[in-house]
Amino acid sequence: MGARMIQTDPEVDPSGVRVINSLLGDRVCGSAVYRYSTESTNSDALVELTQDAVARDHLPRLYIADRQTAGRGRQGNTWVSRDDALTFSLTVACDLLAADRRGLLSLAAGLATARAIEFLLAPVKAYLKWPNDVYLAGGKVAGVLIETNQAMADRVVIGIGVNINEQPKIDTPGAVSPQSLFSATGRKASRFELLDSIVRELVAMVEAIQDSPAEVLAEFRSRCLLTGKVIAFRDRGVGNEGTVEGIAEDGSLLVQTAGGLRRCDSGEVRLIRFR
Incomplete structure (x- = not known):
């Protein structure tokens, strides 16, 4: 099965x-699909979504690259990764997920990444900055970007980047400076x-969203x-500030502001800072 279902470049590890x-x-x-180098694995996946090029029985479909030259993060952040990230x-497929649970996909992806990091680097403890940034020792070590295509709304692309031994260069001014698993744990x-x-x-975790969302x-x-x-945050371009009360059942962030x-x-929300 594996030999038939994997596409690789000759230079890959x-x-x-x-x-x-x-x-x-x-x-x-x-x-x-395993490439030696690509601009963005999310872009590769979205191209195939647009072309309806992946049969349902080929899902989940994994896209990985040793080097990513134009990776994208949430809010338009861009970064370049080498083969030590x-x-x-x-x-x-997300068609079996109830509509009110699809918002949990973003949280679940961050949670899955945090669990995996803890499993490999025990006894470290990973935390999450809503909706899905993974933090160790006060610094961001991983992030998630979830995208879809309107023509294929029953599928979703989950992109994950983890800084393993490198601290990648972030090209977006004002973005959070990341650290690596190595710098956080030694x-x-x-x-x-x-x-x-x-x-x-x-x-x-995708299955758990459907079966036991309360546990997630x-x-x-x-x-x-x-x-x-x-x-401090911007909601649809308007600045605001408030205290986070928690996470709602649909995965949204509950913030107590002066207006309620x-x-x-x-x-819809871009977090500017928290204290």
Whole structure:
């Protein structure tokens, strides 16, 4: 199965091919594309979505690259990664998710990444800055970008980037300065062991959103860095400030402002700072 369902470039790391074939053989993923270099794995996935090029039985479909030259983050942040960072995307079917639970996908992706990091680097503790940035020792080590295509609304692309041994250059002025797993813990992590762990956690988490969303929310809330913090944010271009009261059942952020309690969606709000 693995040999038939994986597309690779000749320069890619054989260790990565072995891990991907394991994911395919265990039916965690249905297919995979492993490139030595690409602009953005999310862009690669979205192109195939636009072309309706992936059969349902090939999902979840994994896209990974050793080097990403024009990666994208939330709010338009851009960054470049070399082969000592982990950058990948996973296209999953979401048509079986109830509409009011799709907002939990963003939180679940961050949670899956946090769990995987803890599994490999125990006893570290990972926290989450809503909706899905992963923090260790006070610094951001991973982020998530979720995208879809209106023509294929029953599928979603989940892009994940983890700074393993490098601290990538962020080209966006004012963006949060990231750190790496190594700088946060002093320990080396295997890129492909981390890939294996995150993908398995992520696929299980997508199922958990449907079966036991309360458990997903409870764990996210226990790790949320923003609860009780004063934040400044922009909502549809308008500046505001308030105290975070928590996470709503649909995954939105509850913020007490001078004008009352606001329910903020991750796609509509840009966090400026928190204290």
